[in-house]
Amino acid sequence: MESLETFIKSVKSGRSDFTQVVTLPAKDGQAARAKTSSGTFEFSRPGRFRFVYKKPFEQTIVADGQTLWLYDVDLNQVTARKQTQALGSTPAALIASAADVKALQADFSLTADAASDGLEWVLALPKAKDSALQSVRVGFRSGDLAVLEMVDSFGQRSSLRFTGFQANAALEPSSFQFKPPAGADVIRQ
16 A cells, blocks of 8 residues: 555656556357557646557547547547546546545555565455446556556456556656547547
């Protein structure tokens, strides 16, 4: 818990590369399947972040403090949602949105988890009964964000591994602004 508290208090912005592995649960006699993607991540507290997925499909997710934008390059489609409705008990709230641990505890039950793989872990269980997530684990290495592991309500596992994390990086405010590309379909929810 101390690692999470220190991270939230002392790291106001950050930048990192990431690799995400999503494992779909086994069903109908088929083995579990895994999909890997990669990209870059930036955040600035409170409430601003940017995920840019580069492989295997290009996708950009931007939270500008008011709106959460999701741009699918292949579909040339942008989905815009009010950020307050979209983030509540999500992993993004754990690492980029919360101003302090007390704010997180409104949406999550937080406990220290056993250290493993050279990481200090925090387990976050969403308090909302209708949450899309079962659990989130956040791993820290020497105080830096290293891993984010999630299990959703369908048993799908997602693991984001952060590499080259830069705490308190100087980030351009324009990183957290999004303008739908000309010709893109825009869906507001």
